[in-house]
Structure formats: C-alpha cells, structure tokens
C-alpha cells in the first residue's frame with residue numbers, strides 16, 4: 001500500500017485531442033515518467049468540459065487534473081504542465097545548465113516545426129475528426145488562417161514537406177554527436193520535438209523524412225523510452 005506521502009502517484013487525467021502536438025508531448029512525458037494516467041478525449045468542437053474544469057479560464061488542450069490541481073498553459077511560450085510534472089515526479093527535464101538554450105529551442109520547435117507539421121496532418125482531418133466535429137474544426141482553422149486554408153495546404157503539400165524538412169535539419173545535425181538533442185538523455189526539448197513530429201505523422205500518410213536518418217532513429221528511441229523505475 002502506498003503511504004499518504006505518496007499522494008503524488010494518484011491518477012492523472014489528461015484532457016486531450018489525440019492528434020494534438022502539444023497533447024502528444026505531455027502524454028509521452030507522462031508515459032516516460034511511468035505516471036499512472038487516464039486520457040480523456042474531448043470533442044474538438046465542444047470545449048465545455050475543459051471550460052468547466054478550468055472554471056472558465058481555458059478552452060484549449062492539453063489540460064491535466066491531478067488530485068485537486070487543474071493545470072494548463074498561461075501563454076504560448078509557457079511550459080506550465082511539463083514543469084509541473086517535472087517537479088512533482090522529479091523527471092529532470094529542465095536542466096539548469098541548458099537554461100536559455102532550451103527555451104530558444106522550444107520556441108523554434110513550436111513555431112517552425114509545429115507550424116508546418118500540423119498543416120500537413122490537417123489535410124487529412126476527415127480521417128480523424130468525427131463527422132459531428134468537422135464543421136467546428138474547419139471553422140476554427142478558417143477563422144485563424146482564412147477561407148479554404150485546408151484546400152490551400154493540400155495544394156502546397158510538396159512545398160510544406162520541403163519546409164518541414166528544412167526546419168528539422170538542425171535537429172538531425174545535433175544528433176551527429178549524441179543520442180538526444182542536448183546530451184546523453186532526453187530533456188523536455190526532446191519530448192517537445194517528438195510531439196510536433198508525432199502530430200505530423202498522425203494521419204499515417206507520411207513516412208519519416210528519409211533525409212534525416214539520425215532523427216528517425218532518435219524518434220524510435222523517443223517513442224518508447226521510459227525513465228528508470230523511481231526508488
């Protein structure tokens with residue numbers, strides 16, 4: 001039996017859209033940490049569950065509920081959820097000696113990689129967004145990116161793939177001399193990049209870009225890595 005002091009091991013609920021890049025990041029961190037969790041898939045068109053959970057403060061995902069704590073991001077640059085998990089479960093994902101460098105990296109990852117990868121996946125939205133949610137999905141995209149944006153991304157597929165490949169190049173280069181982006185073990189930035197690429201690959205219509213073999217091997221490692229069993 002776990003003692004009361006081990007309350008941190010109570011079940012986490014992860015509110016997610018399974019294809020969302022930012023949700024994939026958090027899910028993989030939770031799995032890496034061997035943290036008990038339950039994924040709750042929300043409707044992409046109806047955010048009322050998240051709105052209620054956050055008492056009217058947030059409607060995006062991911063959100064996690066851990067005991068009485070409800071955790072969500074405060075800005076596009078914040079990593080509130082990852083930092084919460086990092087501290088609660090002692091995951092070592094934000095090394096002090098990489099401060100500054102890692103935030104430059106996650107800005108790039110969530111801008112240059114995410115910004116292209118999600119378009120390439122969204123092209124196939126009909127295959128993973130259920131019918132009753134498609135109107136809301138398309139409207140949400142068009143409100144932000146203009147009318148017929150998804151058709152445009154379809155037409156731009158080859159150029160977008162080229163752009164994604166260019167955005168990934170520095171990461172493939174980083175892996176020339178080490179197994180993970182910043183060293184011998186994965187840090188938050190590895191999980192961040194994993195999530196963006198996981199979103200790009202989600203539809204199942206793309207192969208891993210062949211021009212980045214080191215990144216491909218890293219992705220396979222990141223897909224299954226778990227931390228050593230905590231004492």
Ligand SMILES: N[C@@H](CCC(=O)N[C@@H](CS)C(=O)NCC(=O)O)C(=O)O
Nearest residue numbers: 020021022059060061062073075076
């Ligand atoms: N900066 C946030 C971004 C979260 C985000 O953009 N979530 C998307 C799903 S990938 C979302 O919920 N979009 C719906 C909306 O904005 O209404 C994070 O890192 O979690």
